[in-house]
Amino acid sequence: MTSIKDLAQHLGVSIGTVSRALNDKFDVKPATRERVLKAAAELGYVPNQAGRSLRQGNTGLVGFVLETSSEGMMQGDLFFIRVFDGMQSVLSEYGLHLMVMMSPSSEKSDEYLQKIVGRRLADALVLSSTRRIDPRVNLLADQNIPFVMLGRSQTDRGQPWLDLDFEGMVTDAIERLHARGHRRIALAVPRQELNLRYVMLDTYRTQIERHGLAFDENLVIETAPGDNGGVALAHHIMEMEDRPSAVIFSDPIHPFGLYRGLTEMGLVPGKDLAILGIATRLATVLNPNLTHYRVRLFDLGRRVAQALIHRLPHLNTENPPPVIRERVPFTLVEGDSDLPLE
Structure with missing residues (x-):
């Protein structure tokens, strides 16, 4: 690999001159700078990012902290892949690179984050799998590390966040199912x-009572993530003594398990149990067609990155920087999995 020393020897100039030319310093003649840049391109010079980071005080990296046990990691879900793609499309405009930091299920997420903070591996972080009370917020705020949350938390230090509009999804789902004759609706x-649990539950209780229905805690079912969680959910519902006729869910992989579980019992999705919730494009393979809520994940990723740019002092020009806090709406995709109750 070509180094600054190699360039200097090739051009017959000092290492300092080459360094100043590469870093666009004012005391280098235009002709010299042009020679250095041309030689660097011809010889395949690649800057040492680690050394540059030490000199400039930043790494050029943004870390996305992702738990390996999180719902979005189950069964090959593409949720985060599209979010990452959207984020990088913005970060690239600022010369930044996205680095996914995998928080292992064998280690407490707080302890893992503490290691990241101690090593200063990134200029800024994105936190996912947000908790109702999330100590990671105080950790990063106390260390003055820029961060954005993908999700909300009651632990509030003025941090920006982007979250999916789960309130709107649950409200619309109950409205839709109630209009189709369903009165016992599981959640x-x-x-x-996870804060998501409480957001959904609070909205569910409010909307159930708004429609004149009695809130039944037995219809709130804690469910494991992924395909297997969906299978278990299907069996749990169909084995209930006073079983619901519909279910609302937030895990985009759950419908695959729900369909499989119902089929195992000789039942038909949509007919024997109305199914309505969040899904990705993967759901298009299901039959009957899944009625579901979808969000533009690429655009969500872009917005997360934009919120993060505002937190980086060397990139943001606004003072004080704007704090983005937004709920991203879903779009309903019509299907046949939430048929009217017969």
């Missing part, structure tokens, strides 16, 4: 520490 919720 599949994720594990207890």
Whole structure:
């Protein structure tokens, strides 16, 4: 690999001159700068990013902290891939690169984040799998590390966040199912520490009561993520003594398990159980067609990156920087999995 020393020897100039030319310093003649840049291109010079980071005080990296046990990691879900693609499309405009940091299920997420903070591996971070009470917020805020949350938390230090409009999804789903004659509507919720659970549950209770229905805690079912979680959910519902006629879910892989579980019992999705929730393009393979809510994940990723750029002092020109806090709406995709109750 060609180094600055190699360039200097090739051009017959000092290493300092080459360094100043590559970094566009004012005290280098235009003709010299042109010679250096031309030689660098011809000889395949690649800057040492680690050394540059030490000199400039930044790494040029943005870290996305992703838990390997998170719902979006299950069964090959493409949720985060599209989000990453959207983020990088913005970060590239600023010379930044996205680095996915995998928080292993064998280690507490707080301890993993502490290691990242201690090593200063990235200029800014994105946190996912947000908790209702999330100590990671205080950790990053106390260390003055720029970050954005993909999701919300009651732990609030003024941080920006982008979240999917789960309130709007649950409200619309109950309205739709109620209009089709369903009165016992189940809600599949994720594990207890995630803020998503409480957002969905609060909205569900409000909307159920708004439609004159009694809230039944037995219809709120904590469900494991992924395809297997969907299978277990299907069996749980169909084995209930006073079983619901419909279910709402947020895990985009759950419908695959719900369909499989119902088929195993000789039942028909949409007819024997109305199914309505969040899904990705992968759901187009299901038969009957899944009625579901979808969000433009690429655009979500772009917005997350834009919120993060505002947090980087060397890139943001606004003072004070804007704090983006937005709920991203879903689009309903019509199908045949939420038929009227017979």
